[in-house]
Amino acid sequence: MHSTRSREKIAIFYFSGTGNTWWMSEELSRQFDQLGHQSQTYSIETVPEGKATAVIDDVDIVGFGYPIHGSDVAKPMESFINNLPQVSGKKAFVFCTQWLWSGDGAQVGGTMLHEKGFNVQWGEHFLMPNNVTVSIISLPYTNDHNRLAGVLDRARKRAVSFCRAISAGRVFLRGFSQVAFYLGCMQRLPFRKVFHKLKNDIGIDRDNCIDCGECVRLCPVGNFFYQDQVIHTKGECIICLRCYNFCPVAAITHMGRPHLHERGEPYRGPVKDFDPGLLTGK
Numbered sequence: 001m002h003s004t005r006s007r008e009k010i011a012i013f014y015f016s017g018t019g020n021t022w023w024m025s026e027e028l029s030r031q032f033d034q035l036g037h038q039s040q041t042y043s044i045e046t047v048p049e050g051k052a053t054a055v056i057d058d059v060d061i062v063g064f065g066y067p068i069h070g071s072d073v074a075k076p077m078e079s080f081i082n083n084l085p086q087v088s089g090k091k092a093f094v095f096c097t098q099w100l101w102s103g104d105g106a107q108v109g110g111t112m113l114h115e116k117g118f119n120v121q122w123g124e125h126f127l128m129p130n131n132v133t134v135s136i137i138s139l140p141y142t143n144d145h146n147r148l149a150g151v152l153d154r155a156r157k158r159a160v161s162f163c164r165a166i167s168a169g170r171v172f173l174r175g176f177s178q179v180a181f182y183l184g185c186m187q188r189l190p191f192r193k194v195f196h197k198l199k200n201d202i203g204i205d206r207d208n209c210i211d212c213g214e215c216v217r218l219c220p221v222g223n224f225f226y227q228d229q230v231i232h233t234k235g236e237c238i239i240c241l242r243c244y245n246f247c248p249v250a251a252i253t254h255m256g257r258p259h260l261h262e263r264g265e266p267y268r269g270p271v272k273d274f275d276p277g278l279l280t281g282k
């Protein structure tokens, strides 16, 4: 049994590289609506400057979701939180999506939000499909939606209990502890050390590139640009792997290597025919 308090207004801000965090944000929103609340999701790539503050002022509870990158908050969400004005005790929840493990993946964003004045009462980690499909690290992944169904079902169940805790006003902070913090640091600190070196790792395989502009359209940080009708990179990659996974001809390289054809097409999101354009509004 869970008790539902009064109808709350809830806003969920998310960053998603390849669709998993989008999927979870929509799932949480559906659950909140079923529990009688009024919720709305916002891709941080489409929220105009200033609108986020107005939304936060207007709602009772604010959620923040991001994919884990090396036990750390994905960069666009880090910048989004850093740019928010200070608030005074606004109730908040934070969640991360991850393939396997992050230690304190939600806590690290929760700490940033706490410093901004949010009253972070809920935190959760959701296991989702792996989106790391680069050739240099041969991690298992699949685009087979029958196989993904089980992963998504388990994530959905966790989302149901998370939303019930929030709805009931019951504090729930999974992985918010000193031990989780130290475990997260084991991955986060080395990742932070090399992060700036990774900015140039994404390139273009000229032999295969058809200059269709999909990477220009989809990159969340504008790392691609046209010059003389040919696409170039600026060296500002944040390694979300959206361009790498969604390039229609797999012409994006990572550390000079294109995707291995033997591994099938790269991960293309949690639902069939997922269009990452909905994350950017372009």
Ligand SMILES: Cc1cc2nc3c(=O)[nH]c(=O)nc-3n(C[C@H](O)[C@H](O)[C@H](O)COP(=O)(O)O)c2cc1C
Residues within 6 Å of the ligand: 015, 016, 017, 018, 019, 020, 021, 022, 066, 067, 068, 069, 070, 071, 072, 097, 098, 099, 100, 101, 102, 128, 129, 130, 131, 132, 187, 239, 240, 241
């Ligand atoms: C650069 C990078 C680093 C990642 N690091 C981790 C990690 O430390 N632990 C983990 O379980 N998953 C890790 N992942 C996997 C993603 O967090 C996971 O697939 C996530 O759900 C992707 O969400 P998105 O589709 O919204 O971008 C990493 C992915 C990328 C691209």
